[in-house]
Amino acid sequence: MDSRLAAIKVWVASILGSDNFTLAPASSDASFRRYFRVSTGQASWIVMDAPPEKEDTGPFIKIGQFLDLQQIHVPEIIAQEQQAGFLLLSDLGKQPYLDVLNSDTADALYGDAFISLIKLQSCDTDTIVLPNYNRTLLQQELDLFPQWFLSKHFDITVPDHLQTTFDLLIDNALSQPQVIVHRDYHSRNLMVVADKNPGVIDFQDAVIGPISYDLVSLLRDCYIAWPQTKIDAWVQDYFKLAQQHGLLADCDLATFIRWFDLMGLQRHLKVLGIFCRLNYRDQKPNYMNDLPQTLAYVMQVCDRYDNLRDLGQFLSSSDKIVALLK
Incomplete structure (x- = not known):
């Protein structure tokens, strides 16, 4: 012992x-x-x-x-x-969302998670002192991608144009309404409970940051994947709920979807680096199993936006990276 x-x-x-x-x-x-x-x-x-x-x-x-x-x-x-x-x-029990999410349960479980998320985002950010998800922190997170995923894991030379994409993603994050962000609001950190579902854990790294961050963590979860049509419908459900609570009063759906997509790309590039760091530095290899799904999210968003074409083409040009998706 x-x-x-x-x-x-x-x-x-x-x-x-x-x-x-x-x-x-x-x-x-x-x-x-x-x-x-x-x-x-x-x-x-x-x-x-x-x-x-x-x-x-x-x-x-x-x-x-x-x-x-x-x-x-x-x-x-x-x-x-x-x-x-x-x-x-x-004790919030032994049943994380990940264990029970399926096509029959997802609407209800995500509906509960949206309500809890709206409560979090509706909090007055002046009532608790939290770090700001500022340009420096966003950049530090993105730097994990070239350092650990490209260089350490694949021994791939980092392209010059990568910082241009990073600047785009950082600007996108900073342009959004800033709310309390859990930072890991996904199926492993939401527990199914009988009262006031969900139980929320692993919130100690909360910051003040972009309103789309926790939603994309939830719906483009590195540990479970859904058809894009389902994700689109849930984004609209959340958007309507947020507008009803005055959180997105001056935002249209198309703008929010772009915020959501680009915020997800920032998160998933960071996570690709983190999963590799966990493997090589911290001897936690199990996270490497989640690289393919995380990379798939990156490629999907790159395909949707012309100004992300350079990143998409760079990733697609590497046989080693493409092999992860197969």
């Missing part, structure tokens, strides 16, 4: 007043955090293990408390030991 796991057992026993419980892995994510499910047989909780030299629990606590006040269903913090990097949380 590793030392942190032993310390978690002692800590949980001190809170419950008993050592009559089981501790089992619940999930892990792309960070250094780990999650364990504590069960007594009658009740269960989740322990977040966030090594303080690698992860700060402060943002999770602050943002979680804020979201709870906005009636967004997030885990309740039962106990905390910030110096050690331990949090004891309410």
